[in-house]
Amino acid sequence: MSTNVVWHEGLITREARAKLLGQKGATVWLSGLSGSGKSTVSVELEQQLFAKKVLSYRLDGDNIRQGLNKNLSFSPADRKENIRRISEVAKLMCDIGVVVTTAFISPYTEDRDMAREIHKAASIPFIEVFVDCPLEVAESRDPKGLYKKARSGEIKNFTGIDAPYEKPPSPEITLDTSKQTIAECAAVILTYLTEKGLISSEPKEEAKPAKELEVAPAAPAAEAEAEKVPAAV
Ligand SMILES: Nc1ncnc2c1ncn2[C@@H]1O[C@H](COP(=O)(O)OP(=O)(O)OP(=O)(O)O)[C@@H](O)[C@H]1O
Ligand SMILES: [Mg+2]
Numbered sequence: 316m317s318t319n320v321v322w323h324e325g326l327i328t329r330e331a332r333a334k335l336l337g338q339k340g341a342t343v344w345l346s347g348l349s350g351s352g353k354s355t356v357s358v359e360l361e362q363q364l365f366a367k368k369v370l371s372y373r374l375d376g377d378n379i380r381q382g383l384n385k386n387l388s389f390s391p392a393d394r395k396e397n398i399r400r401i402s403e404v405a406k407l408m409c410d411i412g413v414v415v416t417t418a419f420i421s422p423y424t425e426d427r428d429m430a431r432e433i434h435k436a437a438s439i440p441f442i443e444v445f446v447d448c449p450l451e452v453a454e455s456r457d458p459k460g461l462y463k464k465a466r467s468g469e470i471k472n473f474t475g476i477d478a479p480y481e482k483p484p485s486p487e488i489t490l491d492t493s494k495q496t497i498a499e500c501a502a503v504i505l506t507y508l509t510e511k512g513l514i515s516s517e518p519k520e521e522a523k524p525a526k527e528l529e530v531a532p533a534a535p536a537a538e539a540e541a542e543k544v545p546a547a548v
Contacts, residue, residue, distance in 0.1 A: 332412045337520070338369055340409025341513045342434055343504055346421040346483060347446030348475045349461055350453035352492035352500065353418035356446060359501035360416055367505075368519035371414040374401055379419075389472045395426050402430040409439045414514065422480040440513055444504060445486040450475050452493045 333339045343360070345353040357373045364371040376397075380387065384400055387393040398421055405415040421427050427443060434441035453475065454462040465473035472478045483489075488507055490500045508514045 336412040341440040342405045343416045348453045350456045351446040351448040357416040374417045376419040398426040402433040424481045443486040444488040445483045
């Protein structure tokens with residue numbers, strides 16, 4: 316626990332950044348069984364948002380566990396730490412003004428509530444999406460062959476097999492990926508974001524292309540000096 320740390324305020328507010336970008340941050344938290352479709356739906360949602368010129372970013376369990384959270388296991392304590400770190404990263408990205416989607420199984424209600432609290436304390440909208448799907452369907456999809464490994468005992472603590480999944484009691488959105496198509500699922504979230512005023516219903520103005528960076532030629536004196544420096548061996 317860090318002590319003796321004091322928040323250092325900047326001069327540019329979240330509101331000012333939102334005005335600059337023409338959008339506000341919000342976190343869309345996808346939770347559900349492995350194979351329920353969290354990653355697939357978040358990829359589709361990112362595309363639908365991009366088409367509306369809304370900048371979003373996906374924080375995907377499998378990707379984050381290869382970097383930031385590579386030191387965490389699937390024990391309940393590490394799952395909690397996984398969710399805490401993601402919540403904090405999502406909060407920071409939302410503070411920038413990005414719409415964040417997270418695709419984590421996040422099986423424990425307590426952990427998802429912690430994610431919600433972290434956002435609430437920072438006054439950032441948090442939309443919990445239960446990506447529902449019967450276990451049999453998720454297992455029959457088995458896109459990464461993980462259920463097979465879990466059934467054979469090769470993987471331990473696998474959600475739905477030998478670790479619990481606590482269904483969200485009151486999510487903002489519930490999807491059923493065994494009945495709705497991928498595009499429909501993403502569209503439900505997009506409609507929610509629009510209706511709640513979290514993204515604009517008006518098309519954004521076309522962003523102007525960034526001017527090519529102009530590199531000034533090196534001054535002749537500096538070039539002559541550089542000639543004298545022996546080449547590295
Ligand atoms: N309506 C649907 N929505 C989402 N995915 C679907 C749908 N119908 C079929 N699928 C398929 O189900 C699989 C879902 O896998 P995906 O990797 O997205 O799951 P996940 O929830 O991210 O799992 P994990 O927690 O293991 O990362 C994909 O192969 C996808 O093509
Ligand atoms: Mg996934």
